[in-house]
Amino acid sequence: MLISRKxxxxxxHVYKNGGMSVSKALSxxxxxxxxxxxVRVLKQFNLPCPKNWDPNPFDTHVTASDLVMNMGQAExxxxxxxxxxxxPWDWLVSIYxxxxxxxxxxxxxxFIKLGSFENYIGWQCEGGLPPQKEFLFSQDDQQLVNFxxxxxxxxxxxxxxxTRIGVSAELPKLNVSRQSRSFxxxxxxxxxxxxxxxxxxxxxxxDYHF
Numbered sequence: 001m002l003i004s005r006k007x008x009x010x011x012x013h014v015y016k017n018g019g020m021s022v023s024k025a026l027s028x029x030x031x032x033x034x035x036x037x038x039v040r041v042l043k044q045f046n047l048p049c050p051k052n053w054d055p056n057p058f059d060t061h062v063t064a065s066d067l068v069m070n071m072g073q074a075e076x077x078x079x080x081x082x083x084x085x086x087x088p089w090d091w092l093v094s095i096y097x098x099x100x101x102x103x104x105x106x107x108x109x110x111f112i113k114l115g116s117f118e119n120y121i122g123w124q125c126e127g128g129l130p131p132q133k134e135f136l137f138s139q140d141d142q143q144l145v146n147f148x149x150x151x152x153x154x155x156x157x158x159x160x161x162x163t164r165i166g167v168s169a170e171l172p173k174l175n176v177s178r179q180s181r182s183f184x185x186x187x188x189x190x191x192x193x194x195x196x197x198x199x200x201x202x203x204x205x206x207d208y209h210f
Contacts, residue, residue, distance in 0.1 A: 001059070001060065001061075002023045003056075004029050004030040007166065009081070009082070009161075009165045010081040012063070012081060012145055013061055013062075014083055014135045015095060016086070016094045017086045017151045018154045021171045029167045029169070035050075039054045061135075063134065063135045063136075064136050065134075065144065067144075082145055082148070084150065084157065086150070087152065088199035088203060088208060089183055089184070089210050090183040092120075092124055093183040093186050096186075124198065131199050131202045150206070196210070
């Protein structure tokens, strides 16, 4: 996540939806470079940070519900909040390819042990990551963030965010999974239906199709 009190925005970072690029582009508008570097060093030594200097005071992938719980509804609602979602079938392939190419990732060894994409989808669908909706909606299905963009329209929707918060920024390309083929080529009919069943909330809510 990323928070700016100067420009009054709050970014909820869902896994592998361009979030690193969005955070990099908007970090200069969150706090000054000096404040950001000071916080980074203080965190390395587990020292307290000056109040309101930390642009990332919560976990990177904290949900909107958890932010509301920790900040309080009034403070959370005082920010323009936004996030990005992605086609679930494409989303799962991107996560898989990214983690396999990152030996230092906490799930790398686990994905290797799974042995195949088929087993990986089984793992995701039996537990794994929840639907993206759960990052952005309350348990009673209320949308908590003000704006939900799409990874498929990342550049366009990012410009919408920039206009809304009154900044000018360009998206760098970071954390790219570098898939060698279309996400559709990873699936057979059975795997398509497994993902459809697990991630039906995202498919229905955001109108995604395989």
